[in-house]
Amino acid sequence: MAQTDSSKPLEGLKVIEVALAMAGPYCGLMLADYGAEVIKVERAGHGDESRHWPPYFNDKVSHYFAAVNRNKKSLAIDLKSPDGIEVMRKLAAEADILLDNFRIGVLDRLGLGYDELSKINPRLIYCSISGFGATGPRKDERANDAIMQAYSGGMNLTGYPDQPPAKMGISVADIGAGMFGTIGIMMALEARHRTGKGQRVDTSLLEGQMAMMANHYTSYFSRGTPPTRKGSSGQGMVPYQAFMAKDDWMAVASFTEVMWAGVCRAIEKPEWTDDERYCNASKRFENRDELIDKLSDIFAQKNVAHWEERMYAEGVPFTRVNSIDRVAEEEQALARNMIRTVTHPEAGELKMAGLPIKFSDTSDDSIAAPPLLGEHSLEVLASLGYDQAAQEKLVTDDVIGIPKTTKAAE
Numbered sequence: 001m002a003q004t005d006s007s008k009p010l011e012g013l014k015v016i017e018v019a020l021a022m023a024g025p026y027c028g029l030m031l032a033d034y035g036a037e038v039i040k041v042e043r044a045g046h047g048d049e050s051r052h053w054p055p056y057f058n059d060k061v062s063h064y065f066a067a068v069n070r071n072k073k074s075l076a077i078d079l080k081s082p083d084g085i086e087v088m089r090k091l092a093a094e095a096d097i098l099l100d101n102f103r104i105g106v107l108d109r110l111g112l113g114y115d116e117l118s119k120i121n122p123r124l125i126y127c128s129i130s131g132f133g134a135t136g137p138r139k140d141e142r143a144n145d146a147i148m149q150a151y152s153g154g155m156n157l158t159g160y161p162d163q164p165p166a167k168m169g170i171s172v173a174d175i176g177a178g179m180f181g182t183i184g185i186m187m188a189l190e191a192r193h194r195t196g197k198g199q200r201v202d203t204s205l206l207e208g209q210m211a212m213m214a215n216h217y218t219s220y221f222s223r224g225t226p227p228t229r230k231g232s233s234g235q236g237m238v239p240y241q242a243f244m245a246k247d248d249w250m251a252v253a254s255f256t257e258v259m260w261a262g263v264c265r266a267i268e269k270p271e272w273t274d275d276e277r278y279c280n281a282s283k284r285f286e287n288r289d290e291l292i293d294k295l296s297d298i299f300a301q302k303n304v305a306h307w308e309e310r311m312y313a314e315g316v317p318f319t320r321v322n323s324i325d326r327v328a329e330e331e332q333a334l335a336r337n338m339i340r341t342v343t344h345p346e347a348g349e350l351k352m353a354g355l356p357i358k359f360s361d362t363s364d365d366s367i368a369a370p371p372l373l374g375e376h377s378l379e380v381l382a383s384l385g386y387d388q389a390a391q392e393k394l395v396t397d398d399v400i401g402i403p404k405t406t407k408a409a410e
C-alpha cells in the first residue's frame with residue numbers, strides 16, 4: 001500500500017498572480033489549491049475589483065472574491081511607484097510562475113513583461129490570459145466573459161430557436177481560459193524539467209471558447225452549415241435534452257441505440273425501435289421535432305420520480321434538473337467533499353465549492369480563507385530581505401498596503 005504524502009502536488013512552487021476578477025484568479029486558484037504558494041498582487045487601498053461585488057458574506061467578504069481566492073496570500077502594492085516595481089522584480093527573481101490577465105502590454109509598459117523578467121529569471125514561466133490573445137488585430141481590445149461568449153459563437157448556440165441568444169449561466173469563457181492557463185503552466189513546467197528554461201504561455205478567452213466548441217466546428221466543416229440553437233437538446237442526438245414532467249423538469253440523454261431501446265421500453269413504446277422514423281440516430285435527427293413533441297406529451301403525464309425509476313431500470317442516463325440549493329445538499333456532492341467551509345477573520349464561516357481533483361497519495365484536507373487585502377504584504381517583504389525599517393517606510397510611503405491591525409515584522 002502506497003504511503004500517503006502529506007504535501008500537495010505543487011508544493012514548493014512560488015506563483016505571482018497579477019490578475020483580476022475570474023479568468024486569471026481561477027488559474028491561480030487551481031495552483032493554490034494544490035499546494036503552490038500563490039502571492040496575489042493587488043492594488044494598495046482597493047484590491048482586486050471583485051472584492052467590491054455583492055452579495056457579501058456578513059457584509060464583509062464578496063462572494064465573487066471568495067470563490068476564487070482561497071489559499072492565496074495578498075500583497076497590496078502601488079505598481080506606479082518605482083519602489084513597488086522593485087518589489088515586483090525581487091519577487092519575480094525567485095518565482096517559478098507569473099500569471100496575469102491584464103490587457104496585453106500593460107505589464108510590459110511597467111517593465112514587468114516577459115522579456116524583461118526572463119532576463120533576471122530565465123526559469124520563470126510567464127502565463128498571460130487575455131481576451132483575444134497576444135497577437136492579431138484585436139489583441140489590444142477589452143473582453144470579458146459575456147463579450148467572449150458572444151464573439152466566439154457560443155452565445156449563438158445557447159437558448160431556444162425562437163428565442164434570442166443566451167449567455168450560459170456559468171462563466172464558461174473566464175473559467176475555460178483559467179483552466180487552459182493552468183494546463184499551459186503545467187506543460188511549461190514539464191518542459192522546464194527537461195530544458196531548465198521557462199517560457200511564456202499565452203492563452204485567451206477566445207481560444208478557450210473555440211477549443212471547447214470542438215465538435216461544433218467539426219459539425220460545421222462536415223455539413224457546411226453552422227449549428228443552431230436547440231434549447232437544452234444536443235446538436236445531433238435525440239432524445240438528449242430537458243423535458244417537463246408532471247411536477248418538474250428532468251433530463252434524458254440517450255446517445256446509443258441500446259439507450260434508445262431503453263427509453264422506448266421505459267415509456268412503453270417498444271415498437272418505436274423498429275419504426276422507420278426513429279430506428280436509428282440519423283432517422284431520429286431527421287424527425288426530431290415530431291419525436292420530441294411526442295416524448296414531451298408522454299413525459300408530462302407522470303412525475304419525475306416515476307420516470308427516474310423507469311429510466312434507471314433501463315440504464316438510461318437521467319436526472320432531475322437540479323437547482324444549486326439541491327446540489328449543495330446532494331449526497332454524492334457531499335461524499336466527494338465538494339462543499340467546503342473556511343473561517344474568515346472578519347466574516348466568519350464561508351461556504352464554497354470544493355476542490356475538483358483528488359489524488360491517491362496526497363490530501364486536500366486543509367484550505368485557507370481568501371485573504372484580507374494586504375494581509376501578507378509584510379510577510380512577503382520579509383521573505384525578500386526587507387528589514388523592519390524598510391517595511392515601515394514602504395507602508396508609510398503608501399507603496400505597500402496592509403490591514404490596519406498589522407505591524408511590521410521583526
